[in-house]
Amino acid sequence: MKxxxxxxxDLIAEAMELSKxxxxxxxxxxxxxxxxRSQKIKELGVMILSEPLEFKYTSQELRELNRK
Structure with a gap:
C-alpha cells in the first residue's frame, strides 16, 4: 500500500537509528x-488478569509425568 x-x-531519523x-x-x-506486537501482549495481559490461568496438574504430578 502506498x-x-x-x-x-527527527522522529524518522531516530527510528531509523534505533531500528538499524x-x-x-x-x-x-x-x-x-x-x-x-506490544499491543497484542498488552491485550493478553489484560485477558490473563481477568481470567487467570488454571493448572490441571500440581508441580509434583508434572515431575512424575516428565520422568515417564
Missing part, C-alpha cells in the same frame, strides 16, 4: 510490527 504521511524528520534499518519503508515496517 501512503503519504507527514512525519517529523536502511530505508524509511523498512523503518516504518519495523515500527508497525513492534507496535502491533
Amino acid at each position: 501512503v503519504t504521511a507527514i512525519i517529523p524528520d 534499518a536502511e530505508t524509511i519503508t523498512e523503518t516504518l515496517k519495523i515500527a508497525l510490527h513492534t507496535y502491533i
Whole structure:
C-alpha cells in the first residue's frame, strides 16, 4: 500500500537509528510490527488478569509425568 504521511524528520531519523534499518519503508515496517506486537501482549495481559490461568496438574504430578 502506498501512503503519504507527514512525519517529523527527527522522529524518522531516530527510528531509523534505533531500528538499524536502511530505508524509511523498512523503518516504518519495523515500527508497525513492534507496535502491533506490544499491543497484542498488552491485550493478553489484560485477558490473563481477568481470567487467570488454571493448572490441571500440581508441580509434583508434572515431575512424575516428565520422568515417564
